[in-house]
Amino acid sequence: MCGIVGAIADRDVVPALIEGLKRLEYRGYDSAGIAVFDGQSMRRVRRTGRVSEMEAAAQAEGFSARLGIGHTRWATHGGVTENNAHPHVSFGELAVVHNGIIENHDEQRDRLRAAGYTFESDTDTEVIAHLVHFHQQQGLDLLAAVQTAVRELTGAYAIALVSKSEPERMIAARMGCPLLVGLGEGENFVASDVSAIIQATRRVIFLEEGDTAEVTRAGVRVFDDANAVVERDVHLSDVSLASLELGPYSHFMQKEIHEQPRAIADTIEALIDDGVFSAELFGDKAADVLAGVEGIQILACGTSYYAGLTARYWIEEIAGLPCTVEIASEYRYRTAVANPKYLIVTISQSGETLDTMEALKYAKSLGHPHTLSICNVPESAIPRASELVYYTRAGAEIGVASTKAFTTQLVALFTLAVTLAKLHGRLDEATEAEHLDALRHLPGSVQHALNLEPQVKAWADRFAPKDHALFLGRGVHYPIAMEGALKLKEISYIHAEAYPAGELKHGPLALVDAQMPVVVIAPNDRLLEKVKSNMQEVRARGGELFVFTDEDSHFGPSEGVHVIRAPRHVGVLSPVVHTIPVQMLAYHVALARGTDVDKPRNLAKSVTVE
Structure with a gap:
């Protein structure tokens, strides 16, 4: 959940x-730092807080070098202190940056202390620096020392190292955490994310599990886990610099909310162009695989888990197949009963979510032969480990609170549900045409929902002073209520919970009073009358209702009932449209409370640790 960048060049790499x-x-x-070799010594600067604070310190100290590594941290081992910030060094000679968790760091720390090493931090990462240095002292060069050291580590890591003794190269290694090499002209880079180096190069090599890489100005050599030289494909990244800039928006979250019509249109482009739901959208083998499965098991975390919960309704209703949805971090640690005729579907925005990746490995170990990944990042770990893939085309998502990644996941999962229905003989031509038409009009419907922003913004001041909120939904819209509650607590720090509206009377109603705003997802579907009854239960206890509904739902605002209407009910894809106002509500409440919208406390974007 941290960021790595490294560079070696014939120019100053500090900028x-x-x-x-x-x-x-x-x-x-939480903190940031760089370590560089300036031709004479290894210099390091670290600061807690944002990168800008570390940048100011580096400029004040006149940092300039042609070799260096950098890191921005999300704390795991050890608190947010300068001593715990990366890079970590050993005897001022070797510096390392690291993402992941070293599970046997205590054992290695004891061993290294016995060998005369002292530790200044509480991190597991400092163990790596001293362990590599230890092997260098036994006569190994930097590459061999890293390759030897990583065999002695248990856990997940992406690391980059530089050494004063070998200033003409940088070494990188990965196991379980993403790491790539960027190829330039007379200069080369390492990074945990292509966005870090896109200003310099689009040509990248994605390191695979167990790889180490020797990076010099002239080129790159990659070694597999047996230390044999291997060729890895060079990819041309399609990430654009424009997608990484704010443009006219105040926050990335705001930008990404408003990018959803385009992101959805891009995600369904091939489907709309073909004019049919085709298994080929999921891969060359997909027709046989999808036609033969007897059920679906979805594994995901966080927002992606809520996308899976929504998909369960679609898969069971449209395709007529049983579907289970599990939190990946729970699934991987329980004794699951496998049905090899079930398709395992993993959902991850980054494709690097460690819990989801490990859950996928566990499912395979249980005998599941067929796997499908729904992901936003090509060539990431989870798609590479999956038999079938559907790439959402949301583009770079920078805001920690997921928005366009979630709605494009929903679109991908709806496409899967309809494709399964077709392959299992449950879809006639007329219904297929209806579903295609619904998808074709979806970007426009989402834009109409975005046009409700002034009304949603007007609610924010009423929410800002609150400490708690309740979200209600029924049926396929219950997961959207869950997503709304998650967004509100993620970025505004208001405690929020979601319940199926029918469960209100079984306990949560005890919490309702005039200080507890209740947000209701109430589209004009077959459950609307039931939801209205649940809203009456709230009003009878003095609760204040904030209702997202549709133009044709035939009820309006009243005392204690605030209503915002989407232009029309869009049928089966209504969950996608009703996601938009709950995202905007969270955003504007966070603005009213003055929180850091894009970088909420204690969180980070890509969860590559347990």
Whole structure:
């Protein structure tokens, strides 16, 4: 959940390191630091807080070098202190940056202390620096020392190292955490995310599990886990600099909320162009695989888990197949009963979510032969480990609170549900045409929902002083209520919970009073009358209702009942449209409370630790 960047060049790399860290700051922002070799000594600067504070210190100290590494941290081992900030060094000679968790760090720390090493931090990362240095002292060069050291580590890591003794190269290694090499002209880079180096190059190599890489100005050599030289494909990244800039928006979250019509249109472009739901959208083998499955098991975390919960309604209703949805971090630690005729579907925006990746490995170990990844990042770990893939095309998502990644996941999952229905003989031509038409009009419907922003913004001042909120939904809209509650607590720090509206009378109603705003997702579907009854239960206890509904739902505002209407009910894709106002509500409440919208406390974007 941290950011790594490294560079070796015939020019000063300090500006590139700092620019890269600024672009990676969404991945972690507790502290930041760089370590560089300036031709004479290894110099390091670290600061708690944002990258800008470290940048000012580096400029004040006149940092300039042609080799260096940098890191922006989300704290795991050890608190948010300068001593715990990366890079970590050993004897002032070797510096390392690290993402992930070293599980046997206590054992290695004891071993290294016995060998005469002292520790200044509480981190697991400092163990790596001293362990590599230890092996260098046994006569190994930097590459061999890293390759030897990583075999002695248990856990997940992406690391980059530089050494005063070998200033003409940088070493990188990965196991379980993303790391890539960027290829330039007379200069090369390492990074945990292509956004960190996109200003310098689009040509990247994605390191695979167990790889180490030797990076020099002239080129790159990659070694597999047996230390044999291997060729890894060079990819041309399609990430644009424009997608990483704010443009006219105040926050990335605001920008990404408003990018959803385009993101959805891009995600369904191939489907709309074909004019049919085709299994080929999921891969060359998809027709046989999807036609043969007897059920679906979805594994995901956080917002992606709520996308899976929504998909369960679609898959069971449209495709007629049983569907279970599990939190990946729970699934991987329980004794699951596997049905090899079920398709395992993993959902991850980054494709690097560690809990989801480990859950996928566990499912495979249980005998599940067929896997599908829904992901936003090509060539990331989870798609590479999956048999089938559907890439959402949301573009770079910088804000920690997911928005366009979630709605494009919903679109991908709806496409899966209809494709399964077709392959299992449950979809006639007329219904297929209806679903295609609904998807074709979805970007416009989302834009109409975005046009409700002034009305949503007007609610924010009423929410800002509150400490708690309740979200209600029924059926397929219950997961949207869950997503709304998550967004509100993520960025405004208001405690929010979601319940199926029918469960209100079974306990949560005890919490309702005039100080507890109750947000209701109430589209004009077959459950609307039931939801209205639940709203009456709230009003009878003095609760204040904030209702998102549709133009044709035939009820309006009244005393204690505030209503915002979407232009029309869009049928089966209503959950996508009703996601928009709950995102905007969270955003504007956070603005009213003065919180850091894009970088909420204690969180980071890509969760690559347990």
